[in-house]
Amino acid sequence: MEKGFSDIERFFLEAEEKRLKTLEERKERKVQKRENLIGQIKNLNEKLKGKDRKIKELYREIAVLQNQVSEFKKRENEIKEKEKELSRIDEYREKIRSLNEEISKLKGEISQKNREIEKLRSQEVPKSKVELFIEVALNSLGSFVAGGKNIKVLFSKRFRKDMVKEVSVRPFLFDSFISSLSRINSTSRLLKRDGKHDIYRIRVTSPYGEYRAVYLKLEKDTIKFVRFGQRDSIYGELETCGWKFE
Numbered sequence: 690m691e692k693g694f695s696d697i698e699r700f701f702l703e704a705e706e707k708r709l710k711t712l713e714e715r716k717e718r719k720v721q722k723r724e725n726l727i728g729q730i731k732n733l734n735e736k737l738k739g740k741d742r743k744i745k746e747l748y749r750e751i752a753v754l755q756n757q758v759s760e761f762k763k764r765e766n767e768i769k770e771k772e773k774e775l776s777r778i779d780e781y782r783e784k785i786r787s788l789n790e791e792i793s794k795l796k797g798e799i800s801q802k803n804r805e806i807e808k809l810r811s812q813e814v815p816k817s818k819v820e821l822f823i824e825v826a827l828n829s830l831g832s833f834v835a836g837g838k839n840i841k842v843l844f845s846k847r848f849r850k851d852m853v854k855e856v857s858v859r860p861f862l863f864d865s866f867i868s869s870l871s872r873i874n875s876t877s878r879l880l881k882r883d884g885k886h887d888i889y890r891i892r893v894t895s896p897y898g899e900y901r902a903v904y905l906k907l908e909k910d911t912i913k914f915v916r917f918g919q920r921d922s923i924y925g926e927l928e929t930c931g932w933k934f935e
Contacts, residue, residue: 865895
């Protein structure tokens with residue numbers, strides 16, 4: 690009997706021990722499972738952090754690539770414009786060639802005209818003929834009408850000499866002088882006054898440049914031409930001689 694109770698007691702004790710052991714094992718498994726889950730979560734978090742870094746790097750690379758694409762498009766447009774310009778090079782070259790030909794032609798014409806001008810300027814009429822021509826022409830020009838008045842005109846020896854010197858190499862200069870003399874009211878200007886005379890000049894515009902004819906006003910209706918020469922030199926000569934006339 691006692692043995693039977695002892696067996697029953699041992700059975701229950703073993704069953705309780707087994708139950709407690711099972712509970713402990715379950716608890717340990719739960720703890721282990723929890724720790725495993727925590728470890729897995731940590732691993733996942735680390736992996737996610739790595740993925741996040743990778744994503745950010747990829748976005749940066751994408752931004753760089755997008756900038757490069759924009760640059761390439763810009764350069765592509767520039768290249769297309771250059772290609773358009775290059776396609777017009779032949780047209781430009783033809784225009785340049787045509788313009789150079791025209792320039793050469795014009796330069797040739799200018800050189801020819803300059804040679805003709807220099808030839809005309811350098812042509813000398815024999816002085817004996819010029820002297821005779823000037824003498825006859827000036828002697829015939831004893832008077833002219835200006836401002837409704839008859840003006841008597843005289844010419845000094847120096848004026849005749851100046852005129853012969855200039856006209857011998859510039860044949861049309863005498864015509865320019867006569868033209869200016871006929872318009873004396875508009876071409877004349879007072880230069881200075883001294884104790885004896887008022888000194889005037891008339892402006893002579895010619896194909897050879899600007900000239901001046903200097904004259905003295907002797908009386909109300911009489912003038913005397915005393916010097917003739919180029920505008921740039923005649924006044925200096927007059928200053929040198931003290932504005933003295935023969």
